[in-house]
Amino acid sequence: xxxxxxxSTAWEKFQQIEGHQTxxxxxxxxxxxxxxxxxxxxxxxxxxxxxxxxxPNAANLxxxxxxxxxxxxxxxxFFIRIEPAYSSLPTETLQKLGLKKSHDIDPAHTWVLDLxxxxxxxxxxxxxxxxxxxxxxxxxxxxxxTSQNPADVVILSKLLRGVASKDHFTxxxxxxxxxxxxxxxxxxxxxxxxGQTLAASLVYDFDDTRFYAHAATSDQxxxxxxxxxxxxxxxxxxxxxxxxxxxxxxxxxxxDNDHPWYGFSQYKxxxxxxxxxxxxxxxxxxxxxxxxxxxxxxxLNRFKRKLFR
Numbered sequence: 001x002x003x004x005x006x007x008s009t010a011w012e013k014f015q016q017i018e019g020h021q022t023x024x025x026x027x028x029x030x031x032x033x034x035x036x037x038x039x040x041x042x043x044x045x046x047x048x049x050x051x052x053x054x055x056p057n058a059a060n061l062x063x064x065x066x067x068x069x070x071x072x073x074x075x076x077x078f079f080i081r082i083e084p085a086y087s088s089l090p091t092e093t094l095q096k097l098g099l100k101k102s103h104d105i106d107p108a109h110t111w112v113l114d115l116x117x118x119x120x121x122x123x124x125x126x127x128x129x130x131x132x133x134x135x136x137x138x139x140x141x142x143x144x145x146t147s148q149n150p151a152d153v154v155i156l157s158k159l160l161r162g163v164a165s166k167d168h169f170t171x172x173x174x175x176x177x178x179x180x181x182x183x184x185x186x187x188x189x190x191x192x193x194x195g196q197t198l199a200a201s202l203v204y205d206f207d208d209t210r211f212y213a214h215a216a217t218s219d220q221x222x223x224x225x226x227x228x229x230x231x232x233x234x235x236x237x238x239x240x241x242x243x244x245x246x247x248x249x250x251x252x253x254x255x256d257n258d259h260p261w262y263g264f265s266q267y268k269x270x271x272x273x274x275x276x277x278x279x280x281x282x283x284x285x286x287x288x289x290x291x292x293x294x295x296x297x298x299x300l301n302r303f304k305r306k307l308f309r
Contacts, residue, residue: 004049004085005185005206006106007033011048014183018176023071029054030064034071034080041294042078042287045071048106049085049278056086058093065097065284078287078294081105087277099282107250108280111265113273115239115246122235125272133225134232137191142198142224144233147188150178156188156200159216172214177202186213189234191226198226203234209245210238212268231271251275 005011012022012033021036023045032051037044051064061084068080082099083106091101115122123131137144153174160171180186185206191199198218204211212234217227235246248268252261253275285291 003031003052003207005204005209005211006048007031007050007052008206010183010185010206014180014185017179017183023075025067025071027063027067029060030067032064032068034068036075036077037081039294040297041290043076044079044081044294045075045077046105047080047082049083051082051084053084053086056084056088058089058097061089061093062097069284069286072286078285078290080284080286081281082284083281084279086279089279094279094282097284099284102281102283104281106281108278109251109253110276110278111248111251111268111273112276113235113246113248113271115235115244119236119239122239122272123232126232127270129225130228130232130270134229137224137226137229140224141193142226142229143192144230145190145192147190148181148186149188150181152188152190153177153181153202155190155197156202156214156216159197159200159218160214162218163216177214180204180213189230191230193221193224193226196220198224199230201227201230201234203238205238205241205243208243209247210234210243211247211249213249235271246273248273 012024015022015035023034023036025032025034030051030053032047034045034047037046045068047068051061051068053060053064065080068082072080081102113122157171157174157177163171180202181188185204187203187205189201189203190197196218198221199216201215202213204213212231215227215231238246248271250261251265251268252259254262256262283291
């Protein structure tokens with residue numbers, strides 16, 4: 001079974017550090033990590049980028065849903081949320097199993113780079129300016145360091161707050177990022193110049209894949225393109241340690257320039273690679289009344305956030 005990182009024991013450990021109750025079920029056809037989530041109307045089970053199927057077909061998914069349903073009923077969960085990491089499961093198949101399309105929690109599309117290519121070819125496939133920034137960075141005085149010290153998250157967190165204030169989004173909680181370091185799968189990267197940190201990133205390493213999880217760049221010394229230099233270095237370091245895939249973690253397929261993800265999606269594409277599609281996020285209601293109430297509350301909260309932004 002080709003398991004996604006969010007179904008791994010490493011992610012399970014992180015969820016437990018965060019205080020969430022987790023469960024793991026499996027048989028010959030599937031495996032699933034499920035996380036108990038709380039809402040104002042009760043609990044539900046969330047299976048991020050899962051369940052993992054031995055073969056991605058309707059029969060195996062139905063078996064997984066049966067196992068998750070039994071688990072949900074044991075813990076009084078009123079619905080199950082899944083994110084099959086396959087594009088080969090058509091919408092009609094999912095709907096026939098009683099699933100309802102939800103808003104996507106984790107991205108339904110991502111951008112990946114195959115690291116099995118020689119380094120020269122990897123660099124050749126990147127936008128020329130990206131490579132030039134990286135090649136000249138040391139000469140210009142830009143330094144790169146890594147850390148797995150949870151205390152260093154404060155540097156990334158500060159930069160994220162600055163970007164969030166400008167771009168109007170809510171950054172990841174600092175403790176949440178520290179817990180990822182403590183769980184043992186995350187590494188911090190920093191780009192420094194004359195005593196100041198210009199860019200910071202957090203990557204996840206799992207199996208043969210490095211994931212580009214969080215990143216922020218200062219408005220200072222933008223001509224050095226510190227964030228770009230950092231990203232090229234993270235890609236090459238992943239290849240050096242034996243990783244086969246660099247996953248940029250989420251893009252939009254929209255061609256609308258005003259889409260909030262359009263800019264950084266185009267940026268990720270500028271490093272070479274190809275698109276990977278998943279089925280998206282789907283819900284299996286087990287109590288129709290409570291699920292309907294939950295959806296109403298969620299829509300009201302979303303409306304309030306837009307109204308008072």
